[in-house]
Amino acid sequence: EEYPRMNLRVAHSFPAGWAQTDVDQWWADQIRERSGGRIRVTMMWAGAGGEPMEILRLVRSGAVDMGAVPPSYFPNELPLTSAPNALPLTFESNEAASRVIEGLVQDVPAIRDELRQNNIWPLFFHTLNTYQPLCTKPVRNLDDWQGLRVRTFGAWQPYLWDSLGAVGVNVMTAEKYEGLQRGRIDCGFFSTDLYAQTRLYEVAKYLSDFGFGPQPTWPIWVNYERWHNDMPENVKALIMEVSDEARERSLQALADVQESSLQRMLDAGVEVVEFEQPDELRARAPDFRALWLENMQREGRGEAAQQVLDYWMEHGDI
Amino acid sequence: MGLRVGPALAGPTHQSDKGGLMTFVFQLMDTGIKRLARLFMILASVLLAIMALIGTADVLSLNLLGRPVPSATELSAAMLSITVMMGMSYTQRQRAHISVNLFWRFFPHPLRVFAEGLALFIGLCVFALITWGAWELAQHSLNIRERAVASVRFPLWPIKLVFWMGALVCALEILRELVRFLFCGDRAAVAGADPVADTGSLEQKG
Amino acid sequence: MDPLYIGLIAIGTMLLLIALSIPVAFSIFIVAIVGLWYLGGMPLMLGTIEGLPYQFASQYGFVVIPMFILMGAFAEISGITKDFYTFFYRVLGRVRGGLLMVTTLSSAGFAAISGSTMVNAVVFTRIALPQMMAFGYNKAIAAGCIAAAGTFAALIPPSIMMVVYALLTGQSIGTLLVAGIVPGLLTAGAYLIAIWVMVTIRPSIAPVPTERFSLQDKLRSFYSIWPFVLLAVIVIGGIYSGAMFPSSAGAVGAVGAFLIMLMRGWLRKDMPSMGKIGGAMQSAAMTTAVLFLVIIAGLMLSRLFVYSGFVDEIVWYIEGLGVSPLTVMLVIMLMYIILGCFMDTISMVVVTVPFVFPVVTSLGFDPIWFGVIVIKLVEIGVLTPPIGLNLFAVLSASDGRVQPTDLFKGVAPFLVVEVIILGLLLAFPAIVMWLPDLMRS
Ligand code: NA
């Protein structure tokens, strides 16, 4: 097969070396290899090609060919697509998270409209392993949550901490480590693989076994117009083929890394603390999807949000 | 009368225009932009103080009351952007931007004129583009009624509008300086002048 | 075009524009814009211009910069810095070269609350230069010492440069700040030795003053340094006790400096006027605007280097040399010293670190150690002509009392000390890593 010569630049939000970004690199290498070296994909990691908050605009305007940034960074632009990426306690498994987000894009008109309006299109989504608090003291029950200072992010996590009586604290990435070390925060809020990456287990030794659920996260975004109108069919077919494989690889890699990083933390002396009141916690936390729907209704987007929710409830696992 | 580099025509052009429409327009532009630049500068320094107060309140609240001021970090960050941009025009006016005048004293007169004009022209290009970009950003933000991604979702579009206005006033200030340079050969309104060098030399030669 | 040529043409054009006295930020900006247009057409150029300035000007991590500038401005107009200097003067003034040593020590002390080398240089040019000249000290050495000692601000925490480095490389700000303490103190000690050597060889550069102070005078002036100590305790103690993040220390320091200024003014019936306070706030806002325009321009340029492939090219080139890591490190140091002659500090760090950092870490050097080395190299950069920010700061604050050629001569001995220290840090990385390692374990 004869492919045109292309050099595709990808502005990526995250650094190389994570489970998901390793897959992104594999994806780039495979496209190059299977096109006989004619299609080069250059990754610009960790914001070097554009800050995370710039990436959507860069892809939309065609300034870069592709970008990788989680939709939840853009609740203003992508109120629908960002929801599965932003709402805690809404998935049991990475597979369900992946299935729901990919299905929403394929089958739900409201989501497709939103993506078309923003002139972006996702090739394949990654997921995040379940987020578990890693704290400097054991958290066994709801009482232990009272006044606990937890690293918070975005617009939805604060509802969670409020409902548990905990305190969400904004911490810059570079300050999390010493924040835990000096007691400015009590808990980090990540998945085990990200704790391993950021070495937070060196300063916080109690990993809660309660997970707030996996979630879909960043896809590789392409420009909607270019992808649907200007991309040669054989190139599109090749990229989609590799993307389908990458999606599966990403799920497998996340399952593997979940185990290996937990082992690494245990080896470093981390203790897994059993949370004794998981059902009580779930009951106390808000129903995030209902909360989101309410919010969307208030903004006059209730119908579109309902479309998303219907699909999500049918194909999800909670 | 063509567009010629100012200093060569400085005296006569300036003289013949005295009391004319051109002078009136220049004066109006001068005072208007000057006041705006000054106002924005005062606002920027007040914003700095407010940022300091917000940051301190955040620390005190977390240590004394056990919880931070909601969205304090996001608000400070948003305020920083307008503090920076609102200070630009006055900074330009005061010639405070870092430049290296080490070789200035060796420049022959035509090169000085060229360098001055070039500095203003490049400055105008840069700020015209920044202003355009800030406008695109503000317009988009306004269209979607953008709000911060934080626990208190305060509106971001007014901040982006002010950011744009800060850039715009700076672009206007540079434009004013460039116009004066081209039509009046006004040395005092020109960037890149060496405060150490003999500032009289240019006028003498011109 | 070959990425290497794009990069070199960009650097060459930029230096040419800077040499033409075009403001540095404009020179960098226009080169970056044209380069991005060349590489990716209008979409890339406009897309970058639309997003980048606001994104970087609205980063929480950068808020600390104007806050420390504001704190320094309040500390200066309140007179607490001058009290600090007076105390050391009364204690050490009668030692030969004592005022030079006093300047070194006070600047190191002031570095504990100031994050900007330029602020230090300006402050001590105003306080120490008139006194040293009044006592017949050699003007060149006095001014050189002030400019050089100003660089402690970058090494002894808090430090704007360290925050910039940490943000660019994703390193822990706290660890980096701690890593700067020992090298900072070591440099101050080396300056004292160098001053002692200089005044021993040439006693004429530092006559001994005849003024004597009683123990009572000394104690009284010791008592007057409490506001300075209090401010340092608030900022440094706040960070190390866990009460606040380094990123919020600037805000607390600015408010603290303001309150201390009011308290001191009230106690001494010497309240700074509203006009003076407003002026200090305004000059802080102006410095912020100047710095951020240069930072944003520098980030545009590094964006150009990333998109052009210049960064990868350099990394591959150095990796492909097949020489030892030490040689690479020496090449990098040389590159920084040469760049430091022409570029201002923040843009130099912003432009180079993104592509030098991966090379250095891939060779197995510690990222924190390299951070301190970069700060050290940047310090040398602010002291080397033709573009040296601290030299400019001293020149502009001296109101024409010091000429550029004097200053270049006077700063030379201190540059020699800096190079020796750099060699020590390279030979004994433990000087840098000892304290952070202690903190980690
Ligand atoms: Na400092």
Ligand code: NA
């Ligand atoms: Na220099």
